[in-house]
Amino acid sequence: MRFLTFAASAALTLSVLCGAQSTAGIEALVQRRLPNHANAFTFSLTPGPVSYVASNTTTKQNDEYTVSNAANGTIHITGNTPIALASGLRWYLTTYAHVDIYWFIGSRLHLAPQHLSPVNGTYHGSSIVPWRYHFNTVTFSYTAAFWTWDDWELELDWLALRGVNLPLAWNGYEKILIDVFREAGFGDAEISTFLSGPAFQAWNRFGNIQGSWGGELPMSWVDSQFALAIQIVARMVELGMTPVLPAFTGFVPFTIGQHYPNASFVNGSQWNGFPLQNTNVTFLEPFDPLFTTLQTSFISKQATAFGNVSSIYTLDQYNENNPYSGDLGYLRNVTSNTIASLKAADPNAVWLLQGWLFYSSATFWTNARIEAYLGGVANADMIILDLFSESQPQWQRTNSYYGKPWIWCELHDYGGNMGLYGQVENVTVNPIQALANASSTMVGMGLTMEGQEGNEIMYDILLDQAWSSTPLSSATYFHDWVTARYHGPATLPAGLYSAWESMRKTVYNNTQINVANAVTKSIFELAPNTTGLLNRTGHHPTTIQYNPAVLVQAWNDFYGAAAQEPSLWDNPAYTFDLTDITRQVMADAFYPLYTAFVAASNHSNSATYNATTAAQTGQQLITLLSSLDALLAASGHPEHYSLAYWIAEARAWASSSSLSNITSAVTTNASYATTQQMANFYEYNARNQITLWGPTGEISDYASKQWAGLISSYYVPRWSLFVEYTLNGSTAANGANPALSAALLAFEQGWQTQIWGEAEGESYVLASGGGELQRVVARVVEGWPGVFA
Numbered sequence: 001m002r003f004l005t006f007a008a009s010a011a012l013t014l015s016v017l018c019g020a021q022s023t024a025g026i027e028a029l030v031q032r033r034l035p036n037h038a039n040a041f042t043f044s045l046t047p048g049p050v051s052y053v054a055s056n057t058t059t060k061q062n063d064e065y066t067v068s069n070a071a072n073g074t075i076h077i078t079g080n081t082p083i084a085l086a087s088g089l090r091w092y093l094t095t096y097a098h099v100d101i102y103w104f105i106g107s108r109l110h111l112a113p114q115h116l117s118p119v120n121g122t123y124h125g126s127s128i129v130p131w132r133y134h135f136n137t138v139t140f141s142y143t144a145a146f147w148t149w150d151d152w153e154l155e156l157d158w159l160a161l162r163g164v165n166l167p168l169a170w171n172g173y174e175k176i177l178i179d180v181f182r183e184a185g186f187g188d189a190e191i192s193t194f195l196s197g198p199a200f201q202a203w204n205r206f207g208n209i210q211g212s213w214g215g216e217l218p219m220s221w222v223d224s225q226f227a228l229a230i231q232i233v234a235r236m237v238e239l240g241m242t243p244v245l246p247a248f249t250g251f252v253p254f255t256i257g258q259h260y261p262n263a264s265f266v267n268g269s270q271w272n273g274f275p276l277q278n279t280n281v282t283f284l285e286p287f288d289p290l291f292t293t294l295q296t297s298f299i300s301k302q303a304t305a306f307g308n309v310s311s312i313y314t315l316d317q318y319n320e321n322n323p324y325s326g327d328l329g330y331l332r333n334v335t336s337n338t339i340a341s342l343k344a345a346d347p348n349a350v351w352l353l354q355g356w357l358f359y360s361s362a363t364f365w366t367n368a369r370i371e372a373y374l375g376g377v378a379n380a381d382m383i384i385l386d387l388f389s390e391s392q393p394q395w396q397r398t399n400s401y402y403g404k405p406w407i408w409c410e411l412h413d414y415g416g417n418m419g420l421y422g423q424v425e426n427v428t429v430n431p432i433q434a435l436a437n438a439s440s441t442m443v444g445m446g447l448t449m450e451g452q453e454g455n456e457i458m459y460d461i462l463l464d465q466a467w468s469s470t471p472l473s474s475a476t477y478f479h480d481w482v483t484a485r486y487h488g489p490a491t492l493p494a495g496l497y498s499a500w501e502s503m504r505k506t507v508y509n510n511t512q513i514n515v516a517n518a519v520t521k522s523i524f525e526l527a528p529n530t531t532g533l534l535n536r537t538g539h540h541p542t543t544i545q546y547n548p549a550v551l552v553q554a555w556n557d558f559y560g561a562a563a564q565e566p567s568l569w570d571n572p573a574y575t576f577d578l579t580d581i582t583r584q585v586m587a588d589a590f591y592p593l594y595t596a597f598v599a600a601s602n603h604s605n606s607a608t609y610n611a612t613t614a615a616q617t618g619q620q621l622i623t624l625l626s627s628l629d630a631l632l633a634a635s636g637h638p639e640h641y642s643l644a645y646w647i648a649e650a651r652a653w654a655s656s657s658s659l660s661n662i663t664s665a666v667t668t669n670a671s672y673a674t675t676q677q678m679a680n681f682y683e684y685n686a687r688n689q690i691t692l693w694g695p696t697g698e699i700s701d702y703a704s705k706q707w708a709g710l711i712s713s714y715y716v717p718r719w720s721l722f723v724e725y726t727l728n729g730s731t732a733a734n735g736a737n738p739a740l741s742a743a744l745l746a747f748e749q750g751w752q753t754q755i756w757g758e759a760e761g762e763s764y765v766l767a768s769g770g771g772e773l774q775r776v777v778a779r780v781v782e783g784w785p786g787v788f789a
């Protein structure tokens with residue numbers, strides 16, 4: 001039984017304002033996504049003992065809904081909150097109409113049959129936790145950096161239907177921060193040295209980095225993002241969500257001492273080897289009265305912009321950035337003064353903290369320090385995101401954060417890396433165990449992926465688990481997910497089900513988290529080397545933790561389904577997933593070729609050295625990558641599989657927004673004389689994030705992608721250099737080959753400032769899927785018989 005009523009065990013008194021108490025948001029969603037069924041559903045909110053209006057004196061309750069047949073023939077959905085109504089609607093649509101809405105491929109809700117089946121009696125659904133959370137601060141840079149309103153509208157409908165009521169809302173932050181800094185007396189040139197580029201704002205917000213490389217952040221970007229933020233926050237509220245809004249963190253321009261000679265400030269860490277002018281960020285101590293002044297200014301300006309829509313604030317001061325002192329009194333002082341500053345601005349303020357630091361800097365964050373740090377804030381005034389609960393949960397060792405409410409979060413993906421991967425047992429079993437723990441103060445479940453990258457089923461199942469008090473049966477879940485996903489044919493070919501069933505038990509059932517604990521990347525995305533690429537574990541594992549032959553069999557089943565049911569070639573969910581599974585099979589096939597090449601090209605090992613084999617396998621490495629690029633280019637889903645799309649979205653911000661001097665006095669970054677130059681800067685940001693990640697490759701390849709165009713223009717040239725230098729030169733046993741290293745770096749740096757479309761073969765026009773994908777897959781299969789057999 002999937003839905004059980006659950007009495008909140010961790011009753012909490014959170015002082016929060018909440019989203020709209022009206023059915024208007026869900027009715028507008030139906031109009032948007034199911035216009036032909038606009039009158040088929042009726043919604044009503046059921047106030048009463050289970051009140052949605054959480055205040056200091058009432059408790060945030062679980063969301064509950066019912067779905068029944070009204071006498072007048074409509075499907076009638078009642079709920080105690082607007083998000084409960086949205087959750088009830090999605091339950092009906094997936095269970096009875098077998099349609100859903102997805103990242104990348106978009107909404108398929110309009111495919112619901114004209115005649116909607118009545119429900120078999122009244123159905124009751126209830127969440128098992130009051131909060132369902134979404135986003136990581138860095139998702140705003142890895143995934144949403146260049147998103148338009150259309151992208152956001154899809155995302156927000158996706159969130160609402162999946163019951164998310166607590167989304168992070170970072171857009172527009174810089175606009176308010178700039179106003180606060182100006183008011184405090186900072187000049188525009190000083191502010192400009194603080195702000196980072198469009199693709200790197202998340203880490204500026206965290207105080208990891210400051211400033212922008214390759215050009216300054218245009219004020220028109222700031223203004224356009226702010227305009228977008230007004231739309232986003234308003235829609236969140238309309239749908240009944242409580243946006244988690246930014247606050248003043250303490251990070252300020254380094255010239256603060258010139259304006260406030262008596263201010264107490266310290267310098268943050270050097271993050272990931274960045275040059276000091278881009279890190280070592282100045283932090284105003286929260287006990288300095290100026291901190292509260294700036295906080296009050298920030299929160300009041302934000303409330304003016306968005307309205308009094310939320311009192312939950314995201315605020316991270318020590319993300320990968322250790323405190324100035326480990327003294328327990330100091331740590332308690334920091335938090336007590338920080339929450340006091342928030343309360344001075346908003347008496348109902350609740351501080352939401354990403355708990356990543358307690359894991360990533362576990363050496364610094366001893367239990368005594370965590371207890372002291374959290375001890376500066378009353379339990380009801382804070383929510384902690386246990387950020388990586390499926391692999392590295394911290395709630396046990398901190399005794400449920402010493403009584404603070406916390407949210408069980410699935411992280412799953414680093415840097416938007418792309419690999420089929422999941423821990424299906426951990427995300428169904430572990431949160432239920434956590435909730436059953438007597439001392440647990442768990443109040444929510446959510447998603448904190450660094451990038452929304454694919455593997456959508458793994459994110460869906462966690463959000464649906466938040467509505468079931470027993471672990472979901474993954475077998476049933478996968479089966480039903482497939483039914484809705486490929487909606488179209490009267491009967492879906494069995495191969496679709498068997499492919500996913502096989503992946504459920506292998507690709508999506510990693511249990512060896514010491515081998516891999518997040519989405520895998522392929523070795524071909526890394527700077528080529530004769531050593532050090534294979535068997536990487538941890539956050540960016542290169543280990544293939546399942547038998548690759550099992551995935552090839554699943555691919556055969558999945559591909560065979562279209563032979564049986566050719567209409568699948570016109571089904572965007574099918575073409576999307578076929579591209580993804582084929583991509584993974586080819587990525588896996590790169591490994592044995594690489595191993596063969598390394599052995600055959602090794603002059604110093606006479607047992608394996610074979611110049612003929614080396615030349616052959618070296619060539620195959622390159623042609624396999626070229627075939628993969630062609631496959632991805634033909635997918636029909638450029639928004640997920642192509643560099644051209646990422647760059648086009650970035651460049652578009654230069655033309656849709658005005659040049660920097662139109663709306664603002666920040667003329668210091670008017671270094672963009674033309675739209676073209678500004679677009680080039682955005683393109684540089686887009687390219688740099690997914691490759692060198694930093695002015696000189698500080699965390700190179702962290703956010704690598706398996707994209708058409710990126711493979712052909714970046715990975716293929718790198719591997720060609722590797723093959724050439726390895727065949728012709730001498731590489732030491734430890735992989736050292738200085739001439740190759742220099743050639744790779746020169747190539748990588750040159751690539752950063754290229755302009756898409758200027759090199760031969762680079763085009764924004766990509767195949768539209770369907771027939772083209774069918775032809776390309778057939779050609780790839782024919783060309784690589786050993787890979788697909």
Ligand SMILES: *[C@@H]1O[C@H](CO)[C@@H](O)[C@H](O)[C@H]1NC(C)=O
Binds near residue numbers: 015055057348
């Ligand atoms: C919530 O508590 C604050 C003080 O902590 C108080 O000022 C405010 O009036 C309270 N709100 C409600 C709705 O009781």
Ligand SMILES: *[C@@H]1O[C@H](CO)[C@@H](O)[C@H](O)[C@H]1NC(C)=O
Binds near residue numbers: 044072073076
């Ligand atoms: C149909 O019935 C439902 C449930 O009683 C009600 O909320 C709704 O207003 C009715 N719709 C129409 C068009 O009568």
Ligand SMILES: *[C@@H]1O[C@H](CO)[C@@H](O)[C@H](O)[C@H]1NC(C)=O
Binds near residue numbers: 095096120
């Ligand atoms: C509703 O009942 C019918 C008839 O018993 C059954 O065929 C169908 O599977 C049921 N639908 C659901 C979603 O339970």
Ligand SMILES: *[C@@H]1O[C@H](CO)[C@@H](O)[C@H](O)[C@H]1NC(C)=O
Binds near residue numbers: 254267280282
């Ligand atoms: C960090 O920046 C401050 C100025 O904000 C400077 O005084 C300090 O020397 C820098 N740290 C290092 C290691 O350069």
Ligand SMILES: *[C@@H]1O[C@H](CO)[C@@H](O)[C@H](O)[C@H]1NC(C)=O
Binds near residue numbers: 260261262
């Ligand atoms: C800084 O502190 C000194 C000594 O207490 C005081 O004389 C001076 O006025 C202060 N300056 C500012 C700008 O507050």
Ligand SMILES: *[C@@H]1O[C@H](CO)[C@@H](O)[C@H](O)[C@H]1NC(C)=O
Binds near residue numbers: 336
């Ligand atoms: C925090 O530390 C500052 C500076 O040492 C001190 O003035 C202040 O009283 C402390 N505040 C609290 C709440 O401990």
Ligand SMILES: *[C@@H]1O[C@H](CO)[C@@H](O)[C@H](O)[C@H]1NC(C)=O
Binds near residue numbers: 389392393430513
């Ligand atoms: C994840 O599941 C595996 C297999 O059941 C288990 O060994 C592991 O402890 C779980 N991980 C966590 C963090 O609970």
Ligand SMILES: *[C@@H]1O[C@H](CO)[C@@H](O)[C@H](O)[C@H]1NC(C)=O
Binds near residue numbers: 424425504505509
């Ligand atoms: C996942 O793997 C574990 C450990 O091998 C096994 O006990 C469990 O049954 C598997 N679950 C699925 C869904 O295959």
Ligand SMILES: *[C@@H]1O[C@H](CO)[C@@H](O)[C@H](O)[C@H]1NC(C)=O
Binds near residue numbers: 535
């Ligand atoms: C990687 O792991 C595989 C399987 O355990 C092993 O056969 C191989 O030797 C390892 N390769 C390297 C380079 O460590």
Ligand SMILES: *[C@@H]1O[C@H](CO)[C@@H](O)[C@H](O)[C@H]1NC(C)=O
Binds near residue numbers: 611612613616
């Ligand atoms: C090298 O490999 C080729 C096959 O690729 C084989 O025909 C040849 O005999 C090998 N040469 C030696 C010296 O082993």
Ligand SMILES: *[C@@H]1O[C@H](CO)[C@@H](O)[C@H](O)[C@H]1NC(C)=O
Binds near residue numbers: 659661
């Ligand atoms: C920018 O400002 C200059 C000088 O005020 C003005 O001539 C120019 O038209 C402005 N540019 C735009 C695009 O408005």
Ligand SMILES: *[C@@H]1O[C@H](CO)[C@@H](O)[C@H](O)[C@H]1NC(C)=O
Binds near residue numbers: 531735738740741
């Ligand atoms: C290969 O990796 C090793 C170990 O990190 C490194 O020392 C070497 O320089 C790398 N080789 C190349 C060509 O970059």
